[in-house]
Amino acid sequence: MKSQSLEKPFSDVELDQRAIAILRENEWGGYTLPTRGLYPFQWNWDSMFVALGFSEFDLERAWTEVETLFQGQWQNGMAAHIVFRRDDPSYFPGPSIWVSGQNPSTSGCSQPPVAATVVRDLYEKDPEIGLARLKEIFPRLMAWHRWFHMMRVISGGAAIAVTHPWESGRDNSPDWDRALSNVDPSGIADYTRKDTGHVDPSMRPTNEEYDRYLKLVEYGRETGWDHARITREGPFAVADPGVTFILMRADRDLLELAKVLGAQDSAHEITTWLYHAEEAADYLWSERLGAYAARDLRTDDSATGVSSVAFLSYYAGISIPRRDARLQATLRRILEVSKYSIPSFDPEHSRFDSKRYWRGPVWVIINYIVARGLAEYGFEREANRIRLDTREIIRGSGFYEYFDPICGSGAGGGHFAWTAAIWLAWASPMTD
Numbered sequence: 001m002k003s004q005s006l007e008k009p010f011s012d013v014e015l016d017q018r019a020i021a022i023l024r025e026n027e028w029g030g031y032t033l034p035t036r037g038l039y040p041f042q043w044n045w046d047s048m049f050v051a052l053g054f055s056e057f058d059l060e061r062a063w064t065e066v067e068t069l070f071q072g073q074w075q076n077g078m079a080a081h082i083v084f085r086r087d088d089p090s091y092f093p094g095p096s097i098w099v100s101g102q103n104p105s106t107s108g109c110s111q112p113p114v115a116a117t118v119v120r121d122l123y124e125k126d127p128e129i130g131l132a133r134l135k136e137i138f139p140r141l142m143a144w145h146r147w148f149h150m151m152r153v154i155s156g157g158a159a160i161a162v163t164h165p166w167e168s169g170r171d172n173s174p175d176w177d178r179a180l181s182n183v184d185p186s187g188i189a190d191y192t193r194k195d196t197g198h199v200d201p202s203m204r205p206t207n208e209e210y211d212r213y214l215k216l217v218e219y220g221r222e223t224g225w226d227h228a229r230i231t232r233e234g235p236f237a238v239a240d241p242g243v244t245f246i247l248m249r250a251d252r253d254l255l256e257l258a259k260v261l262g263a264q265d266s267a268h269e270i271t272t273w274l275y276h277a278e279e280a281a282d283y284l285w286s287e288r289l290g291a292y293a294a295r296d297l298r299t300d301d302s303a304t305g306v307s308s309v310a311f312l313s314y315y316a317g318i319s320i321p322r323r324d325a326r327l328q329a330t331l332r333r334i335l336e337v338s339k340y341s342i343p344s345f346d347p348e349h350s351r352f353d354s355k356r357y358w359r360g361p362v363w364v365i366i367n368y369i370v371a372r373g374l375a376e377y378g379f380e381r382e383a384n385r386i387r388l389d390t391r392e393i394i395r396g397s398g399f400y401e402y403f404d405p406i407c408g409s410g411a412g413g414g415h416f417a418w419t420a421a422i423w424l425a426w427a428s429p430m431t432d
């Protein structure tokens with residue numbers, strides 16, 4: 001598949017209809033596939049953005065999306081990054097490679113925890129419909145957040161680590177390059193990739209990266225998915241500004257939900273997590289980059305370039321004046337050199353690649369959360385720019401998985417659920 005632009009521009013009303021149709025087309029019972037073929041199961045954060053999209057026209061269905069995701073929650077609290085339920089020959093690595101030992105079958109790592117924030121949004125849309133459902137889901141959200149705070153930090157640390165690039169949701173970001181090069185892929189079982197049969201290989205991770213992704217899966221499987229051990233001793237553990245800031249925001253939203261429910265013990269527990277928020281931000285701050293950056297727990301190295309998640313500090317409720325001036329300057333520089341914001345990686349860095357997955361392309365879900373945080377802190381101009389860019393790329397190219405920040409063309413999978421959802425919930429002029 002080539003990268004795409006729409007041949008005939010659709011009107012905004014047609015795009016609204018098209019977006020609803022895409023969510024419906026990708027529905028599979030009570031959950032939604034990111035897109036058919038390339039991603040034939042339920043993905044964690046995809047589903048939560050999809051729930052936001054559904055909440056624009058079917059709030060009941062939005063709650064169901066959240067509930068089905070938690071069918072894949074482990075006893076130890078982890079909400080898995082993929083809930084498989086069944087195998088599918090068009091996807092690799094499927095349940096027989098992960099061997100999660102769960103029912104329904106899942107992958108063995110997690111994904112950025114946007115759920116509590118989305119649940120708060122759904123609840124506030126209609127507290128009457130939401131209260132009963134919130135009561136059911138709340139303990140599950142608590143257990144998942146607790147899992148992150150216990151299993152994905154090393155004692156004394158506060159920033160949340162990912163132990164597989166897939167856990168970050170930003171699979172092949174240059175943020176992981178160095179740590180991944182320290183993973184020795186020798187001895188992995190033979191395998192055949194399926195992703196490159198669906199999408200142009202120049203838009204996907206390389207085979208060298210894939211070998212290491214699989215090595216990390218094999219390692220986790222061999223530990224019997226002992227998550228604490230994987231974080232402590234495994235071949236890959238990198239503190240991620242994306243997951244750290246998303247969880248921090250989700251903790252704040254969960255605290256508000258605890259108050260709604262009068263759940264004092266939970267509120268107290270969440271407050272103890274948030275007590276370490278600034279410490280986590282301090283750990284991730286790179287004075288050299290003028291931005292928050294991933295940091296390898298094994299070597300202490302910081303990432304060498306700026307990823308779009310660096311700007312999630314506002315969304316997380318972190319504002320430290322002496323740093324914000326620099327962070328804003330970094331953001332302005334990146335916005336200036338990008339026709340379409342926000343490139344997932346700094347366009348002025350040698351590792352930037354406008355087409356390859358998380359090494360440059362624009363992802364509208366990141367745009368949405370970054371802009372939401374910026375707007376909350378009064379950076380209206382930047383937030384608007386990002387929102388209008390999102391509107392323009394979707395208008396110009398349709399509902400692709402991600403977009404080239406230079407020419408705006410769509411790339412990766414088409415008919416993409418989260419792009420449709422973000423259009424409906426935030427980018428469409430209907431939401432003005």
Ligand code: GLC
Nearest residue numbers: 034039043045046169170171
């Ligand atoms: C890719 C993305 C990840 C997403 C998944 C399904 O793996 O990197 O963030 O959840 O596709 O869309």
